[in-house]
Amino acid sequence: MKIALDAMGGDFAPDCTVKGAELASRELPDDIKIVLVGKEDIIQSKLKEYNITSPSIEIFNADDVIDMGEHPTKALSQKPTASIPVGYGLLKSGAVKAFCSAGNTGAMHVGAMFTIKAIEGIIRPGIAGFIPKESGDFGVIIDVGANADCKPDVLYQFGEMGALYAKHVFNIENPKVGLMNLGEEEQKGTLLTQAAYQLFKISNKFNFVGNIEGRDLFNDKADVVVCDGFTGNVILKMAESFFDLLQKRNIIDPYFDRFNYEAIGGSPILGINGNVVIGHGVSSAEAIKNMILLSVKMAESNIHLKIKQHLGE
């Protein structure tokens, strides 16, 4: 099985990407190959610089690079030979089973919609983040930024996809799905959450446990937290800032270490015809390693096919 990594994506690429690929190759079986997508000469020189000779690492040339600040749609149409579109080409052709990048998030998202496309029946794909639970597990939060404004049926599909992701990738049996809200009672919240509640409560597609509040994110009330991408993005960035505040104060605690984005390394786009993981722009080699490992887990579980199959049921 091959996994493609955008070697040029991320604030510290290509150093962090080649090093991250090497770290991942040590933890993966020999039959899993990591394909570094990017400028071959630069990648070769970096591999040499860091003495990386792993037979699990391959290179696939891409002449161009989409920078972090570029406009996604414009960049994708003007730079067809950049590492992001080339990576998606490999994924679409079946040459690789997953594609991951810590590069331009917008370009990764738009690129997915243009190439492998949304699964038929999925109104809006969503990005799934993770939540470190007090119990020691990780929970899932969807959406964390792909869709700022959502309709109730979009939230419902996030519930379906989030539950499948939690089950097949995080191995949580019958995951509890909670709706992010400002109170526990059914009638609480915005027009959106009130309407979504009515859809969720009659669902036989996932295990809905009711509304959850901001204080419940880290406890065991829900394994999967459903919210619009605006709310999810605020939550994700606020959790990150907590971690940074603790670091600045030299507070070391094994639980809070799991707030570190590096622990998971990336957020998958769910609801598209392929396994795609988006990493943090500031990704370190450790984060890249974990993003690759997550991509492998997604490819092994074939989560995108599980979602497709589920829609047909």
Add this chain to the structure above:
Amino acid sequence: MKIALDAMGGDFAPDCTVKGAELASRELPDDIKIVLVGKEDIIQSKLKEYNITSPSIEIFNADDVIDMGEHPTKALSQKPTASIPVGYGLLKSGAVKAFCSAGNTGAMHVGAMFTIKAIEGIIRPGIAGFIPKESGDFGVIIDVGANADCKPDVLYQFGEMGALYAKHVFNIENPKVGLMNLGEEEQKGTLLTQAAYQLFKISNKFNFVGNIEGRDLFNDKADVVVCDGFTGNVILKMAESFFDLLQKRNIIDPYFDRFNYEAIGGSPILGINGNVVIGHGVSSAEAIKNMILLSVKMAESNIHLKIKQHLGE
């Protein structure tokens, strides 16, 4: 000057309220009186039990109590002699300069709208929470739950009121007002935040500094964070849960101690014809003390008149 406290409001009332009043009386000048509103016989026996004889503490009898779980509108119409409506009566008549309660939040909010009412021109009053800043100050966040769904002009007024509150109660000169969003760029966000941005950026009523993200809540980018009540409620409860997680792990740090709701003690309703502060249901005596001190600061600055005046400008 007199400040009314709902002696019956809060999970631990009346014990926490009489004790909190006594703690506040020690820090306040003699000419500020605290009026305990509630069942006189119960309050008297509690004052006796705790040996409280402060001449700064008075009692105003209210025969009934609105419980924490009661439906606000129904309870207010069925229990006109409960401590919340009686407290509002004192505020409306001018007998007291502020009214605060850790009781039924909905009844406090609806009670304000029924008695002292919204300031003419204010579309929706908002509840202002606080944010502990890394710099050592406190920032303001509005709204934290009164209005789940907001229109752009409602957010604009939150910006105006939040800036006045930060200036006159927290003594922040020319406070920086930020719009909560999922990215820094003008075109980012929901339809709501995009439209609000256009109103904010042409404002000459407050110092708009642009969009801020979840990671900026605790830094110095903005003194006043404007958001809809849904987002603000999630942020507030998430920050609380973060404090609880630290407590559980016995992590003591002076900065994070300021995440404790007790540090400020309550959240004012801004945009109404009077000074009203709502406390946390679980308020301790320390929290009640700080809620009273905040109420005094609001009364001294006459923040509700400042807001009224500002609208006429």
